[in-house]
Amino acid sequence: MSGTILVGTSFGDEGKGGIADYISQDADMVVRPQGGPNAGHTLVVNDEKTILRLIPSGILNESVKCVLAQGMVIDPFVLHSEIKSLIKKGVKLKDRLFISNMAHVITPNHLAEDRSEHSANIGTTKKGVGPAYADKASRKGVRLGKFIQDVKAGRVDKHSFDWAVREAVEDIQWFVCDTSELVYNALVNNGNVIFEGAQGTLLDIDHGTYPYVTSSNTIAAGACTGSGIGPTMIDEVIGISKAYMTRVGEGPFPTQIKDDVEKSLRDAGNEYGSVTGRARRVGWLDLPMLKYSVRINGITSLALTKIDVLSYESLGFDEINVCVDYLLDDETCEYFPLSRLSDVEPIYMSFLSWKAEHLQSKLAGPAKEFVKFIEDYLKIPVSIISYGASRESTFKVAA
């Protein structure tokens, strides 16, 4: 039995899709426990770009089963268009894609509500995710299984949909089942199951920068509640972080870069939202935040992504910064000041920058020293490195 949780260590967009794609080459099942079409995973396989918002990236590996678990909120139109586009690409979905009958449905009313001023102040992705979770918590929501029954019985308007949704339901229904038992059985039968968390730790509804968060538990524990398996079935929690940081939407971001370097780094890393196209805010790697993330998630090792970007000649960095502590009220912090992140001033250490030749299938020079420093600081190993968008530029670090 082997259960591995992949979790974003900061504000989402850490490159989880790429790491999930890489490690799902050896997996039997990939499960998405929570979130909805607010996520966007950009995958590059055989030079071809695919963006998936609901279906886990593992779907492109033919031997992998993919599960959309009951902690998710699902927009039937988005799901339908992903199913259609995968079929068009020749991806086989029968007996490979399983969608929970207990996941909640995002309705047109939820989408309308997510265009409110309140949502704009948070900077949501406007995909109806928050309102759908709110209805779920107030026990007014509709689960996918019941929804399909209603639509087939002609009760479409009951959920603020128009008739167009019948076509979506027609195609979706074949994949809908009780997924928690499926996941359990895979684990019990020695399957290699990956839980692909969406968004990041600091966007968690309980442990993030509330109210500037998403509406689900994005942390590792959320993978258990979302998919309906016990914590004792998890062996590993891999945290994902870029070698720098980004945040899209509002909320505190201590290491955000406040000069022209922000734009150069954004362009170098192509840091524009895959769902909304929004420019992401860009900053230096924040180790106190990562340390918090290691604690909250019980992270056992780290995957470090986009380590190549800081070496780009277009940036011309001789040195890069890493935040090692915060100043708060003129003192350094003994603890992680989650509720006062807007008031901290980061303390940076600078590191020699590296070059492309330091990144080929193993690390050398300043890149190696950078990674060693992170490992010592966080007291966990860096187990995976990626230095480009393709599978070929991702490698496991020898222990």
Ligand code: IMP
């Ligand atoms: P919502 O999830 O659309 O309600 O958005 C709430 C906050 O989470 C906003 O700041 C979004 O930008 C952010 N967010 C939601 N999903 C993602 C994601 O997949 N990557 C990065 N940020 C996200």
Ligand code: MG
């Ligand atoms: Mg994303």
